[in-house]
Amino acid sequence: MNLQIQHIAKKFHNGTKALADVDFSVSQGEFVSVIGPSGAGKTTLFRILNGMMECTGGQVLLDDKRFDSLKGRKKRELQKSIATIYQDFCLVENSTCLKNVLTAGLPDMGFFQGVFGLYGKTRKEEALKLLDRVGLLEKAEEPIKNLSGGQKQRVAIARALMRHPAILLADEPVASLDPVTGRQILELLKSIHETDGVTILMNSHNLEFSQEFSDRLIGLKDGKVVFDGKTADLTDSITTQIYNKNDTQIENKRGVAYE
Numbered sequence: 001m002n003l004q005i006q007h008i009a010k011k012f013h014n015g016t017k018a019l020a021d022v023d024f025s026v027s028q029g030e031f032v033s034v035i036g037p038s039g040a041g042k043t044t045l046f047r048i049l050n051g052m053m054e055c056t057g058g059q060v061l062l063d064d065k066r067f068d069s070l071k072g073r074k075k076r077e078l079q080k081s082i083a084t085i086y087q088d089f090c091l092v093e094n095s096t097c098l099k100n101v102l103t104a105g106l107p108d109m110g111f112f113q114g115v116f117g118l119y120g121k122t123r124k125e126e127a128l129k130l131l132d133r134v135g136l137l138e139k140a141e142e143p144i145k146n147l148s149g150g151q152k153q154r155v156a157i158a159r160a161l162m163r164h165p166a167i168l169l170a171d172e173p174v175a176s177l178d179p180v181t182g183r184q185i186l187e188l189l190k191s192i193h194e195t196d197g198v199t200i201l202m203n204s205h206n207l208e209f210s211q212e213f214s215d216r217l218i219g220l221k222d223g224k225v226v227f228d229g230k231t232a233d234l235t236d237s238i239t240t241q242i243y244n245k246n247d248t249q250i251e252n253k254r255g256v257a258y259e
């Protein structure tokens, strides 16, 4: 599935212009990271892409079908191709890992099935397989609140995969994790990307991780794309331009989350 972001703009009610003429495409199977300083508009862009927020200009196309202006059932149908994982995992803490993964099926279920959690044997088997894939089968009946941060993100990844997404949006997926756990989560995402051909669009403050795991980087600054190229083509001077920091600061901050 090809994602086309065409001249996207977002102006909030308070007058803040978070995005201005953001324009790029992502082909099926790419691993792209959106990088940029705090306030650059990364989260706003991701919210528009997963349908949580409306843009005030431009359009988003999925395989040439306009996505941003759709409503209701048509929007939900197309939305199924996009799954998101978040920095704070967005799981139900008192519910088990298995139930959290199963909730991904709710939009396809009838009202009563959903209310009474009648997920059915096939969905349960698939959810258990996915928990196995992320290394958490033995925790299936454990409530989320008993898990570590890394384990919670693994459950969130299993829940995302339950939707069979063509595109996985990873919004600061490792920002709440220590560097070792963060790397393990990114290795898991990379292996899913390589095995399933899922497109991954990641928003990260960690430039070193973005460079290591992505094929392509999009540099956002003040709501505009200031770099779009292969990871290897990101030079120190472009990094300075994106983050507006001098070279010494960049050298000192390599591997540390940019602010």
Ligand SMILES: Nc1ncnc2c1ncn2[C@@H]1O[C@H](COP(=O)(O)OP(=O)(O)OP(=O)(O)O)[C@@H](O)[C@H]1O
Residues within 6 Å of the ligand: 012, 013, 014, 016, 017, 018, 036, 037, 038, 039, 040, 041, 042, 043, 044, 045, 205
């Ligand atoms: N709901 C909102 N109402 C008004 N302004 C907002 C809203 N959400 C975000 N903004 C503003 O839009 C701009 C972009 O914010 P956004 O959160 O997208 O940046 P970001 O690059 O994700 O930053 P960070 O890396 O710190 O999360 C900022 O100036 C922010 O203050």
